[in-house]
Amino acid sequence: MAHFDEDDNRIAKILFFFSAILTISFTILDIFGKFSHISNSLKLSGTILCFLYTVLLLFLYHADLDRVSLLLSMLFAAAADVFLLFTGQYLVGMILFCFVQEFHSIRLLNVHRSIVRMNGRISSSYRSYKVWKALLFQNLFQLLLAAILPAAAIIWEIDNVWLGTAAIFYITGFLINLFRVFAISGDVRLLDDMKPLRHYAFGMLSYFLCDLLLALVRLPEYIPFLHALSDYTKYAMPFIWPFYLFGLVLIAISGARHQNFYS
Numbered sequence: 001m002a003h004f005d006e007d008d009n010r011i012a013k014i015l016f017f018f019s020a021i022l023t024i025s026f027t028i029l030d031i032f033g034k035f036s037h038i039s040n041s042l043k044l045s046g047t048i049l050c051f052l053y054t055v056l057l058l059f060l061y062h063a064d065l066d067r068v069s070l071l072l073s074m075l076f077a078a079a080a081d082v083f084l085l086f087t088g089q090y091l092v093g094m095i096l097f098c099f100v101q102e103f104h105s106i107r108l109l110n111v112h113r114s115i116v117r118m119n120g121r122i123s124s125s126y127r128s129y130k131v132w133k134a135l136l137f138q139n140l141f142q143l144l145l146a147a148i149l150p151a152a153a154i155i156w157e158i159d160n161v162w163l164g165t166a167a168i169f170y171i172t173g174f175l176i177n178l179f180r181v182f183a184i185s186g187d188v189r190l191l192d193d194m195k196p197l198r199h200y201a202f203g204m205l206s207y208f209l210c211d212l213l214l215a216l217v218r219l220p221e222y223i224p225f226l227h228a229l230s231d232y233t234k235y236a237m238p239f240i241w242p243f244y245l246f247g248l249v250l251i252a253i254s255g256a257r258h259q260n261f262y263s
Contacts, residue, residue: 012253015053019249022046023242030238040085046245047078050252057255065131066107070255073103077248094166101173102135104204108180109134111197142172174211178204196254203250210243 022042029039051074057067080096083089109131146169153161185194185201213236 009253009256011053011056012256015049015249015252018049019046019245022049023245027238027242030241043241043245044078044081044085046241047074047081047248050074050245050248051078053252054255061256065110067255069103069106069110070252073100073107074248074252076100076103091163091166094163094170098166098170098173101170101177102139104177104181105135105138105173106131107200108177108184111184112180138173138176142169142176145169145172171211174208178208196257199250200254203247203252203254205247206243206250207247210240210247213240213243 022045026039026042026046029035029042051071054067054071054074058071061067076096076099080093080100083096084093112134113131146165149158149165149168150161152158158164181197181201181204185197217234217237217240
């Protein structure tokens with residue numbers, strides 16, 4: 001079976017090259033406020049490019065749970081981008097992005113299961129550790145936090161309550177995944193896969209910075225006392241998608257590794 005060379009990954013370099021061309025192109029269009037439909041099409045092309053790369057990984061490597069989860073995260077990201085860029089259906093897009101983080105949680109919990117195996121030396125702790133159980137408990141925690149908003153809406157009038165609820169569920173899962181991926185990427189016991197995991201960690205960080213900038217831009221539209229900030233936060237808009245696409249590229253190449261390490 002073919003393997004990439006981690007130091008001279010020609011396919012990854014091609015992915016970086018075309019992503020850079022797309023990023024430069026849509027950023028220039030956004031800065032000048034021209035041809036928004038073309039700009040949005042280029043943005044979606046970048047997401048699709050990352051998705052196709054993860055499809056290619058399944059043919060070049062073993063199609064394990066890690067890589068299948070990675071592929072599904074890219075597929076749902078592309079679907080979410082379609083709704084956000086071309087339909088304005090923000091609630092649907094946000095729900096799809098919740099699924100994106102679900103698949104990242106599966107990846108990271110699967111890596112954590114390998115760490116449990118190292119700690120337990122194939123003991124009962126490893127055999128009893130189930131990714132779906134860990135994901136279920138995480139989701140219950142996210143649902144409890146997200147339920148605060150619709151509960152508050154019973155007493156106070158809150159606009160876009162379901163969009164806000166989905167956003168709380170999404171950002172809670174994202175923060176958990178971000179913390180988990182940086183904790184895992186620094187574990188010396190994962191030395192064989194250290195480079196892909198670091199790509200993953202910094203890709204998730206770039207992705208998070210994209211969402212942080214997006215929140216700074218969008219929140220003044222929904223929270224009245226933040227309206228005054230919109231005159232300043234609007235300048236962050238052209239930098240949102242470069243962080244997003246760069247993050248997706250790093251996340252995508254994290255699926256290229258020599259060992260079928262994650263059990």
